[in-house]
Every structure is written in structure tokens, then in C-alpha cells.
Amino acid sequence: MNIVERLKEFGEVYTDVPLKHCTTLRLGGEAAMMLHVSSLTALFSAHQYLLSKQIPYKVIGKGSNLLCSDDRYEGCIIRLDRKVHHHYVINESVWVEAGASVVSLAFALAKVHLAGFEWASGIPATMGGAIANNAGAYHQCMADHISEVLVSTPKGLLTLSKEECKFSYRDSIFHHQPDWVILAAKLTFSKGNYRDIMDLIKLRQQRRMSSQPLEFPSAGSTFRNFEDLSAWKCIEEAGCKGLRVGGAQVSLKHSNFLVNVDDASAMDMLQLIEEVKSKVLATCGRELILEVERFNWNKKMQ
Numbered sequence: 001m002n003i004v005e006r007l008k009e010f011g012e013v014y015t016d017v018p019l020k021h022c023t024t025l026r027l028g029g030e031a032a033m034m035l036h037v038s039s040l041t042a043l044f045s046a047h048q049y050l051l052s053k054q055i056p057y058k059v060i061g062k063g064s065n066l067l068c069s070d071d072r073y074e075g076c077i078i079r080l081d082r083k084v085h086h087h088y089v090i091n092e093s094v095w096v097e098a099g100a101s102v103v104s105l106a107f108a109l110a111k112v113h114l115a116g117f118e119w120a121s122g123i124p125a126t127m128g129g130a131i132a133n134n135a136g137a138y139h140q141c142m143a144d145h146i147s148e149v150l151v152s153t154p155k156g157l158l159t160l161s162k163e164e165c166k167f168s169y170r171d172s173i174f175h176h177q178p179d180w181v182i183l184a185a186k187l188t189f190s191k192g193n194y195r196d197i198m199d200l201i202k203l204r205q206q207r208r209m210s211s212q213p214l215e216f217p218s219a220g221s222t223f224r225n226f227e228d229l230s231a232w233k234c235i236e237e238a239g240c241k242g243l244r245v246g247g248a249q250v251s252l253k254h255s256n257f258l259v260n261v262d263d264a265s266a267m268d269m270l271q272l273i274e275e276v277k278s279k280v281l282a283t284c285g286r287e288l289i290l291e292v293e294r295f296n297w298n299k300k301m302q
């Protein structure tokens, strides 16, 4: 049986899929295979199968933090958001599957009067991606809620405590263990009032709409903030606002958003990133660090 036929046991399989359809930057070459797993057990089994056959793979959530190259990816993209997205509330805790939408979870928690996740209501992520990146906003982050995380590893299943996840600024152990896949997590919140929770969600969303260029494809903030300084301030000071390479542009609304304004290639975006970095270094003496993750770039381009 060939690989595609075997993968069909774990869910729906597509071949030659443009990654620009799976990333919020709307960039990226084709992936040879894409598997939408049909359940949590299918995810675990597919992961174990791919590991055993040494087939390259990458789990993608909403692709909202990825800059995929224009090259073809000769491996299997695993996607969870179609079927592995359930959550179950038990008192003030929630067990949630890795493919669940962060935005949907924030609204679902409001309905059962659980407060604390309002900050996340505008982040276009899955829970798996948000946990791996320790996504955050308004001085809160995923680590504030995590109790435990269920993970598929080359040695089988593992349950990690919050401490074992080694969360730090937009980082966790999962970036350092590329062969681990987050299956589900237990998060804890506090009791709240539905109206208050919804008011805060609305406030957070309004602020995003007024400050972020949501009308263009992007991956959110492109560079990390410095401990003492926002990246957007350096980018503006370096005169990069509106700077353009091909179809990629530094947003006129928020300078840390590099947006795809006109069918940009991944190479346009990468060149723009490099140009912004060198102008900021020359003007402010600061070295910007990418927050966006580069995927499938050949070694010479790393």
C-alpha cells in the first residue's frame, strides 16, 4: 500500500496542496500531502505511523505564525481543525483538543461563565499552536491557564505539567522537541459574569480592529518586542513604515505587521524582513528577532 492510501486510514488526505491556502499570510508552495485527521486517536496513530516510516511531517494549526517558503514540501502536513476541536468543561477546568479554535473557545467559555480567556478572543490560532508558541496579549499568555498537556512523542504518550512545558515569552518545550505533537490540554479559569466577560471580549476585539491591518493577510506581529521597547517603534524610527518589496509591505497601520498586499511571494516577504532588520540595526542599533516561524526554507536561506 502506498503512503497516501495508508494515511487515508487516519482521515482525509489531499495531495499537492498549496500552503498559501493554509496560512494567514497566504504564502507558500505546495505540500505533497495533507492529512486532516478524523479523531484524537487518529492523530496519535498517524503521528506514530509517520515517525515509524521516517516520513517528514509538520502539524499546522491555522498557520497564523508561519512563513512557508515558495518551495514544494515533500512531506505530510497534519491538520487538526476539522475534527480534533472538541472541548469539555468540568467545573472551572476545560479539557480541549489541540485543533480547537482559540477564538471559539473564548466565546464558549463566556457562555458557561468562565472568565480569564478574554485576552485570547482575537487570536486566529488553534490551541495546539497557541500552546506551542505560548501565545499572549495584554500581559497574559497561555501559560497562565495550562494545568497539563497530553502529548504524542516517539516514545508514546506523555502528560506534561505546566512546569514541564517550560513556557517563556512566545516559547515552550514544544519548539525544542519538533517530534512531539500536542493532542489536548487541561486549562483552568475562574468563575465570572457573562455580561462582564462579553464586554471585555468586545473591548479587546475593538482595540484589535482599530490598531491592526486585519484587511490584509498577515501573521500578526512579525518581530518580537524587546524587553524595554516595542518592535513597531524601532521599525517606524528606521523609516520602514510602508516599505515594500514586490507584493509585501510594512503595514501603514501597524509597523510590526508585514502584510501581503498584492499576491506576494514568500521570497518578497523574506526580503522585506531582511531589509527592515538591516534598517533597524543601522538606525537604532537593535537586532530584531523574528516572531514568525520560517518553515520549509532550504538550509542556505535559514
Ligand SMILES: Cc1cc2nc3c(=O)[nH]c(=O)nc-3n(C[C@H](O)[C@H](O)[C@H](O)COP(=O)(O)OP(=O)(O)OC[C@H]3O[C@@H](n4cnc5c(N)ncnc54)[C@H](O)[C@@H]3O)c2cc1C
Residues within 6 Å of the ligand: 024, 058, 059, 060, 061, 062, 063, 064, 065, 066, 098, 122, 123, 124, 125, 126, 127, 128, 129, 130, 131, 132, 133, 134, 135, 136, 137, 174, 180, 181, 182, 183, 212, 214, 218, 219, 220, 221, 293
Ligand atoms: C491577525 C493576527 C493577530 C495575532 N495576534 C497574536 C497575539 O495577540 N498574540 C500572539 O501570541 N500571537 C498572535 N498572532 C500569531 C499567531 O496567531 C500565534 O502565534 C498562534 O499561537 C499560532 O497558532 P496556530 O494554531 O495558527 O499555529 P501555526 O502557525 O499553524 O503553528 C505554529 C507552530 O506551532 C506548531 N503547532 C501547531 N499545532 C501543534 C500541535 N498540535 N502540536 C505541536 N505543535 C503544534 C506548528 O508546528 C508551528 O511550529 C496573531 C496572528 C495574526 C494573523
